[in-house]
Amino acid sequence: MKKGNEMLTRKRYTYIGYLYILPWIIGFLVLQLAPLINSFWYSFTNFQLLGDPKFLGLDNYKKIFTNDPTFLQSLKVTSYYVLIAVPLKLGFALLIAIILNQNIKGINFFRTLYYIPSILGGSVAISVLWKYLFMNQGIVNNLLSVVGIPATDWLGDPRYALGTISLVTVWQFGSSMLLFLAGLKQIPVSQYEAARIDGAGRLRIFAQITIPELSPIILFNLIMQMINAFQDFTSAFVITQGGPLKSTYLYGLMLYDQGFKFFKMGYSSALSWILFVIILFFTSLTFRSSESWVHYGDSL
Amino acid sequence: MIKSKKSVSRIISYIFLIVLAYVMVYPLLWMVGASFKSNQEIFGTLGLLPKSPVFGAFGAGWTGTGQYGFSTFLYNTFLMVIPTVLFTVISATLVGYGFARFDFPLKKVLFVTMLATMMLPATVIIIPRYIFFKRLGWLDTYLPFIVPAMLGCFPFFNFMMVQFFRGLPLEIDESGKLDGCNSFVILKDLLLPLCKSAIFSVIVFQFVWTWNDFMNVLIYISSVAKYPVALGLRMTMDISTEFDWNQIMAMSVISILPPVILFFAAQKYFVEGIATTGMKN
Numbered sequence: 001m002k003k004g005n006e007m008l009t010r011k012r013y014t015y016i017g018y019l020y021i022l023p024w025i026i027g028f029l030v031l032q033l034a035p036l037i038n039s040f041w042y043s044f045t046n047f048q049l050l051g052d053p054k055f056l057g058l059d060n061y062k063k064i065f066t067n068d069p070t071f072l073q074s075l076k077v078t079s080y081y082v083l084i085a086v087p088l089k090l091g092f093a094l095l096i097a098i099i100l101n102q103n104i105k106g107i108n109f110f111r112t113l114y115y116i117p118s119i120l121g122g123s124v125a126i127s128v129l130w131k132y133l134f135m136n137q138g139i140v141n142n143l144l145s146v147v148g149i150p151a152t153d154w155l156g157d158p159r160y161a162l163g164t165i166s167l168v169t170v171w172q173f174g175s176s177m178l179l180f181l182a183g184l185k186q187i188p189v190s191q192y193e194a195a196r197i198d199g200a201g202r203l204r205i206f207a208q209i210t211i212p213e214l215s216p217i218i219l220f221n222l223i224m225q226m227i228n229a230f231q232d233f234t235s236a237f238v239i240t241q242g243g244p245l246k247s248t249y250l251y252g253l254m255l256y257d258q259g260f261k262f263f264k265m266g267y268s269s270a271l272s273w274i275l276f277v278i279i280l281f282f283t284s285l286t287f288r289s290s291e292s293w294v295h296y297g298d299s300l
Numbered sequence: 301m302i303k304s305k306k307s308v309s310r311i312i313s314y315i316f317l318i319v320l321a322y323v324m325v326y327p328l329l330w331m332v333g334a335s336f337k338s339n340q341e342i343f344g345t346l347g348l349l350p351k352s353p354v355f356g357a358f359g360a361g362w363t364g365t366g367q368y369g370f371s372t373f374l375y376n377t378f379l380m381v382i383p384t385v386l387f388t389v390i391s392a393t394l395v396g397y398g399f400a401r402f403d404f405p406l407k408k409v410l411f412v413t414m415l416a417t418m419m420l421p422a423t424v425i426i427i428p429r430y431i432f433f434k435r436l437g438w439l440d441t442y443l444p445f446i447v448p449a450m451l452g453c454f455p456f457f458n459f460m461m462v463q464f465f466r467g468l469p470l471e472i473d474e475s476g477k478l479d480g481c482n483s484f485v486i487l488k489d490l491l492l493p494l495c496k497s498a499i500f501s502v503i504v505f506q507f508v509w510t511w512n513d514f515m516n517v518l519i520y521i522s523s524v525a526k527y528p529v530a531l532g533l534r535m536t537m538d539i540s541t542e543f544d545w546n547q548i549m550a551m552s553v554i555s556i557l558p559p560v561i562l563f564f565a566a567q568k569y570f571v572e573g574i575a576t577t578g579m580k581n
Contacts (some may be wrong), residue, residue: 016483017402024395024414024458028453033418035428042427049431096320099313112567113321116328119559123512124530125552128537129331132545137343139330146346172322223419231423234514240535252515255423260519263425276424283419 041269049263060270069184070246070254071271078251080162082229084170090221093173097180098210111181126168127238131155134164160246161240165248168235176221183217184210212295219290223283230279251275328556337549342545357550364536368524370551373532377558378405379444380517380528381510384449388506389499396461397487401473411462418455430519444520445510447473457502465491500569508559529555 011031043060045053064071096114100107120126134154141151154164187209197203200246211218233252236242242249255275259268326348334342335357337350345351363369399411433444452458468491476486492499514530521527527535533555537548563570 013404014402014483015404017398017404017407019511020394020398020402021410021452022450023391023450024455025410027391027415027448027453028413031429031432031448031451031453032420032425035425035432036420038428039424039429041481049434096317099317101410102310102313102319104313110321112564113325116560116563117324119508119563120328120512120556121530122509122514123556123559124514124533125555128533128548128552129327131537132334132342132549133327133330139346141342142340142346227419227421231421237514238537250576252423254451255426256515256518260430265431272424272427277422279419279421292359 018131038273042266043273045266046264047255047266047269049241049265053266056266060267061274063267064187064270064274067096070249073246074249074251074254077162077247077249078230081166081232081250082226084163085166085219086229088170090171090176092170092224093176093221094180094214094218095172095182097177098206100177100181102185105234111178114177118172118174121168121172124234124238125233130164130168130235131239133206146295153158155240156244158245161244161248165239168236169229169232177222179217180214183214187213215290215294216296219294223286226282229281230275301328301478303384331549332553332568335546335553337546339545342549349455354546357546358554359553361536361544361547361551366524366526366539368527370529370532370536370554372525373527373529374554376526377511377528377530380445381507382441385506387446387449388454388457389502391450392454392457392461392502393487393492393495393499395452395458396463396465397491398456399484400465414458418459418493420523426519433520439520440522440526441520442526445513445516449506457506460502461495461498464495468494497569500566504563504566504570507562511559 041052044056044058046056046060047053100110104110117126132138135141136151136153136156138154140154145151152160154160191209191213192205195209200208231252232250233256236248236250236253237256240248242253251271255268255271256270258264318510329348333348333350336353336355337345338352338354341350359371363371399407399414430442433439436443438444438447448454469540472490472494473486476490479488497568512530514534517528517530524532529551533548533551536544536551
């Protein structure tokens, strides 16, 4: 390792490195940076795909905040969704990872099984399946009726629809679980032993060793899951089409409708920038707060 | 005393894990079972196994009722996914190698920029990208999926490869240099054979993501002849009556098979790969 470091410091600039990263540089400039700037510009126009965009100043934004009840509804629904789905998913992932980490026999079997929904979760097939499972005459109601619970309109009742959609997300806890599991494996056993000798109980070990040691991974998971959840689309689009009564009208659906159904590209761009700012706000808030709860140990 | 308490909690853990596994997989098993059930039986019974199995659903769904059947949709999906995955592997390897093994001006800035784009929400750039691809005449083709893959527009994979290359000892490169190999030969002949787990992870992730992608195909692919399974399946669901339930379930089963098969085939490498990237950030 030391030898490698010396070599690194002695290394002079090798411009050939640019050649290797060239695909990304082009991709970044043409397919990420330019669109980002463009969408910012469109958000101040009435761009509608056909014809030249006309500059509107802040009109789009004004309309969104003062005269668009759908926006407020969608924002509300999306916030609920992120608040329900992300903590449940991560909490579940962490719990299962901890259980699996206690020298469970057949860990590979369980790990694989729990991971499968993460491979499939975003697909239309699963959305279709969910629709059938939670239909009025679907299997979920059938099962519940066996234990005497009356049939519930899981997808047709505005009180339950969003929760039913969130279940698809929570069901995919496997990917986060794998990361937690990898992190748990890195915690030195000696730390646990030392704590046990000091007479620490399970809960104290969890709070004072497991959580701090895992905190960088928790942070990573939290941020990535949050960014994704704010933009989720497929399940709400296929299962409920945003309904009933727009109770599952996630932000992604609104962006799609405005941009690709009504072709209000300018308006939709403004909406997407608002979402961007919201995501940025929560991401940086999480990063800020992480200074007080994320612990970067030597092992990482 | 302590020992028995321990084993009791262990048994509870196992019971919990097994029950959970059943609950997790139940929907999938139900889907497979339903594709062999008659339509009357699908919602009438609770059992997973069909009482009187019907095999017609697969055939009927496969040929479809309209002009295009599921065979076309499946073929289209491969046509879209395979080049996308292939080019992602190539670009991520090159970019990862570039960042991990060379020093050049502005490298830090560029690297941080790449990391930042990992957090850039796709929805912010979707409209300008659509307009850009429209102007290039790429709508209703698979180029909006393939070209971004060529140009390393999946920073997550680039980062994964950077992390992986960093984990390989520099001595390998040095020995290659002593033998007079240029940097590309070092990558191709010396480092790449060691990258199996990382490359498999890229393949599995990108295959699954592109295969399952719905929003982008919804936006870019408009003619039914070019529909991938995601769009085909939704169309079938929308136009079908309640008499086609088993067909739709059968097609859903087929549409999730390729990602599942790939996952199981590459599982060993894949789990390793996730562990390496998850840890070293």
